[in-house]
Each structure stands twice: as C-alpha cells, then as structure tokens.
C-alpha cells in the first residue's frame with residue numbers, strides 16, 4: 001500500500017522507533033533500511049489517522065493503544081517470506097539422521113516427539129516438519145507427536161491455522177508430497193488432516209514472552225530459521241541462550257543457512273549431517289544420566305540491552321540478582337516447624353520452587369498442609385513441585401486436592417491432564433483437558449496472568465482443545 005500522504009521520518013523519530021521495535025520484537029532496522037522503515041510506519045500512521053510520524057509514535061506508546069497498535073505495526077514490519085521444504089538439505093538431515101536418532105533414544109520410553117518452529121510465519125515450516133515426520137517415523141500412530149508453530153504476526157498465524165494455500169505458494173513441494181499430504185479445495189490446496197493434526201499454532205513473541213515451557217514442555221528439535229538474522233547480535237544471543245533451556249539433552253537447533261552461532265554461544269556443538277550443518281545441545285559430563293529440567297521460573301538470563309523490561313517486571317520470573325538473593329534467603333536454614341506462619345511457609349516453598357529445590361518445596365508444603373488441613377494454593381504448589389520432580393502420580397494427587405478445595409481452579413485441571421498425558425494415559429488426559437477447557441472458559445482473562453506468563457488464556461484454551469481433538473489417536 002502506498003500512503004497518500006508524505007510522511008517524514010526525522011532522525012530523532014528514526015532512533016525512537018527503531019529502539020521501540022527492537023525492544024518489542026528483536027527486529028532491528030539499520031541505517032540502510034531507514035526508508036523501508038519509513039514506508040512501513042507511514043502505512044500504519046495513515047491507517048490510524050495520525051498526521052505525522054511523531055504523532056503516530058505518541059499514539060503507539062500511549063495507553064490504552066500501546067498493545068494493539070504495536071502488534072499491528074510489528075505484524076506489518078516483519079518479513080514473512082517462507083516456503084515448504086525451504087533449505088531441503090536440512091529436512092533431509094532431519095529425516096535421515098535426527099528423527100531416527102531421537103526415535104532410537106526413546107524406544108522403550110514414553111514415545112513423544114516435540115518440535116518447535118519459532119517464527120513459523122504462514123505455517124509452511126511446521127507443516128513441512130509434520131510431513132517429514134510422517135515420511136520416516138515408523139508407526140506414527142503409536143507416537144505422541146506435537147509440533148508447535150509460533151509467531152508474533154496475527155495475520156501470518158491466521159493463514160497458518162487455515163492451512164490453505166494457492167498453487168503459487170506450493171513452491172518447494174514435490175509432486176509426491178502434494179499428492180500425499182494435500183487436498184484440492186477452493187481453487188487451491190489445503191493441508192490434509194493427518195499433517196494438520198500434528199501441528200498447533202500460537203501467538204508468541206520469543207523476545208518478550210519467555211519460553212513456552214509451562215505450556216509445551218521441553219522439546220527435541222527447534223527450527224528458528226531466518227528470524228535472528230533481523231536481530232542485533234545481543235538479542236540473537238539472548239534468544240539462542242533461551243532455546244538451550246527448552247531443548248532436551250541431545251536436542252537439535254536448526255538455523256537459517258546464513259545464521260550462525262559464531263561468537264554467540266559455545267554451549268551447542270556444530271554437527272555436519274549430509275549437506276547441512278545443525279547445532280546440537282550436548283550436556284556437560286556431570287549432568288549425564290540426569291534428566292535436565294529447564295525451568296522457566298529459574299532461568300531468566302540477562303536482558304539484552306534495550307529489551308523491554310516492563311513486561312518482565314510484571315511477570316513472576318526473576319533476574320539473576322533476585323535469584324542470588326533467593327539463594328541467600330533460602331540457605332538461612334530456619335527449622336520448618338518454627339516458620340512463623342502458613343504465609344511464610346508458602347513463600348519459602350515458592351522460593352525453593354524458583355530455585356529448583358523441589359524436595360525442599362515439598363517439605364514446606366507438607367508442613368503447611370498438615371497445619372491447616374490444606375489450601376488450594378498449597379496443594380497447587382505441591383503439585384507443581386512433584387511435577388517438576390517427575391513424580392507425576394503424586395502431582396496428580398496434589399492437583400486433585402487443589403480442585404477439591406477450589407473446584408474453579410482451572411489450572412489444576414490443566415496440570416492433571418498434562419501429567420496424565422506424560423504418563424501415556426491419553427483417554428483420561430482427554431477427559432481432563434475437556435474439564436480444563438470448561439473451567440478455563442469461565443475464568444476472567446486476567447486470572448492466571450502471572451502463572452501463564454508468556455501465554456494468554458485463549459492460547460491455553462486452544463491448546464487444551466487441540467489436545468482433546470488429537471490425543472485420541474495416541475490411545476492403543
């Protein structure tokens with residue numbers, strides 16, 4: 001769209017806008033892209049009725065417009081170019097080496113495969129992941145495969161969710177994949193159900209929203225391609241460090257062909273697979289044999305310069321300094337029986353949870369529950385501690401007690417369902433996901449703002465509904 005009005009971008013406004021955009025999305029406009037930025041801003045300024053770009057900036061940063069218009073602007077400025085099987089050697093490596101290796105590792109264990117396409121644009125990448133898995137996974141029906149596609153662009157996600165593409169957008173797709181995994185519809189092609197049911201889409205901003213661990217769990221493979229290329233080095237480094245926390249040990253990170261971790265992170269090793277180079281999360285020896293639990297409440301990492309701290313201050317996550325304080329506070333070992341009040345016990349339990357000391361959290365919560373016969377809050381925290389400690393049966397028991405104390409505790413329903421799913425009890429999990437949907441729909445949108453952190457209530461409801469529809473195929 002060419003704006004009818006001529007909008008000028010002063011030097012001062014260029015600096016203000018690019019700082020705001022970089023802070024809230026990672027996307028950085030260097031000087032060579034100044035005119036591109038001006039045109040994008042002019043479109044949105046015209047659409048909102050602003051007379052100048054300065055006026056538009058004020059509108060953009062003033063409450064209550066901030067969130068909505070900023071979302072539209074980022075949507076408008078992001079580059080959404082993508083295609084099916086983009087960079088084919090990477091998908092060859094995925095099919096030939098990565099999936100078989102993960103499958104071998106998981107034989108005999110709970111058969112789940114989780115892949116995250118971060119910055120998935122209009123969906124071609126996560127659908128390609130699903131097709132690749134179906135191409136090579138033996139007995140896919142006996143596996144719990146989940147692919148999460150996330151993006152900050154609402155318009156891209158709407159296309160992705162619809163899963164319909166005109167012929168011109170099928171570039172990269174060979175005849176066989178088109179025949180097997182697409183159906184002709186309305187003059188174009190729609191992704192077939194067996195592919196579609198493996199993929200779930202959600203709005204998520206990887207720079208400001210933290211990791212989707214509490215919702216998605218940890219994952220085996222991350223595709224984040226052609227995204228960090230638009231970021232400053234610092235922001236890219238921050239995002240890559242975050243990925244390390246959500247990747248399972250031995251998990252793989254795929255970047256775009258012009259993106260590298262050189263000078264960014266030494267935690268990954270670079271592996272050559274066929275014609276592709278892929279990063280692998282290798283574990284320090286001391287951690288081998290131990291299940292690595294990435295805990296979003298603990299792993300904050302430093303903020304890249306300029307990353308929006310507002311959101312973070314509102315969230316329940318903690319920065320490094322706060323974590324140091326917590327360690328000091330928790331090591332002052334007061335006997336539990338002498339902890340002044342139930343409130344003090346709960347706060348001690350929360351601190352221990354934040355520090356990853358689940359045994360101690362459980363001890364505090366046992367004491368709190370024995371004192372007053374238990375409260376929904378104490379049982380819920382106890383459930384989380386058991387869940388993080390991988391004692392899923394005990395976690396389910398505590399979450400059920402939470403519901404007994406507070407039948408509207410929708411997050412407890414969600415966690416019961418999640419634990420049942422992790423135990424492979426899909427039929428019961430589906431029943432509980434249904435209850436979670438029912439309960440969540442009755443909640444005020446802000447009820448779980450702190451607990452959900454990176455996700456909003458609607459995303460959680462969508463996820464539960466998706467599980468209800470798709471876990472059925474996992475039941476033998």
Ligand SMILES: C[S@@+](CC[C@H](N)C(=O)[O-])C[C@H]1O[C@@H](n2cnc3c(N)ncnc32)[C@H](O)[C@@H]1O
Nearest residue numbers: 025078079082119121151152205206207225226
């Ligand atoms: C060029 S596309 C890449 C699509 C796909 N990964 C591929 O390689 O074909 C970049 C996508 O990243 C998304 N993106 C950029 N910054 C993001 C952020 N902070 N959080 C989520 N998505 C982001 C953009 O909206 C855009 O859809």
